[in-house]
Amino acid sequence: MRLIGMLDSPYVRRVAVSLAMMDLPFALEPLSVFRDLDAFAAINPVVKAPTLVLDDGTQLINSTLILAYAERLTPIERHLTPAAVDDYVAAQRVIGLALAACEKTMQIAYERRLRPAEKQHQPWLERIQAQLIAAYTLLDACYSKVDEWLAEGRPLQADITAAIAWQFTRATVPDIVTLQRAPALAALSLRAAALPAFLANSG
Numbered sequence: 039m040r041l042i043g044m045l046d047s048p049y050v051r052r053v054a055v056s057l058a059m060m061d062l063p064f065a066l067e068p069l070s071v072f073r074d075l076d077a078f079a080a081i082n083p084v085v086k087a088p089t090l091v092l093d094d095g096t097q098l099i100n101s102t103l104i105l106a107y108a109e110r111l112t113p114i115e116r117h118l119t120p121a122a123v124d125d126y127v128a129a130q131r132v133i134g135l136a137l138a139a140c141e142k143t144m145q146i147a148y149e150r151r152l153r154p155a156e157k158q159h160q161p162w163l164e165r166i167q168a169q170l171i172a173a174y175t176l177l178d179a180c181y182s183k184v185d186e187w188l189a190e191g192r193p194l195q196a197d198i199t200a201a202i203a204w205q206f207t208r209a210t211v212p213d214i215v216t217l218q219r220a221p222a223l224a225a226l227s228l229r230a231a232a233l234p235a236f237l238a239n240s241g
């Protein structure tokens with residue numbers, strides 16, 4: 039399998055880290071959706087990172103859909119989705135909040151980097167920033183009583199995505215989301231960063 043995209047994208051990174059944790063081999067092709075637009079479009083004209091190219095040439099996009107496929111290739115003991123329904127609901131809540139945080143961070147980054155200063159719309163930026171802070175307040179609460187990992191005593195998809203979202207936001211908009219904003223997430227992020235799959239796929 040070929041994974042197209044850069045590890046500085048939280049969506050690409052959650053796929054890369056998860057494939058590594060599931061022991062699924064893949065070749066990373068670090069193309070940027072901006073700097074390598076033509077090369078990316080030659081592979082996938084929709085230009086979405088991550089793009090997973092299967093051995094028969096089929097392309098999958100959207101990190102969540104790619105990860106759902108990847109679990110189909112994996113024995114159950116390596117699944118990153120918890121088995122018990124209560125744990126599954128808790129995980130889906132965490133993943134939803136973390137992905138919303140990634141989306142809002144990305145929107146702020148695109149607004150700051152791509153739009154000329156005179157075309158920036160302050161009320162829109164303020165709205166996204168409030169959504170981002172709300173997502174992290176709720177996400178931190180999910181981890182406030184968690185000792186190590188959310189479920190099953192091992193790192194699963196929710197932990198991976200929450201840690202990657204936090205690292206991405208801290209790297210991208212540290213002025214908006216401070217370390218003090220989410221202490222439980224900051225601690226989770228440190229635990230996750232020490233995992234071999236994270237070390238092998240750092241942004």
Ligand SMILES: N[C@@H](CCC(=O)N[C@@H](CS)C(=O)NCC(=O)O)C(=O)O
Nearest residue numbers: 047049071085086087088100101102
């Ligand atoms: N919900 C998607 C988001 C993917 C996404 O937006 N990726 C960015 C790169 S970080 C991208 O492809 N941007 C280019 C564009 O949307 O034009 C996922 O989970 O894969």
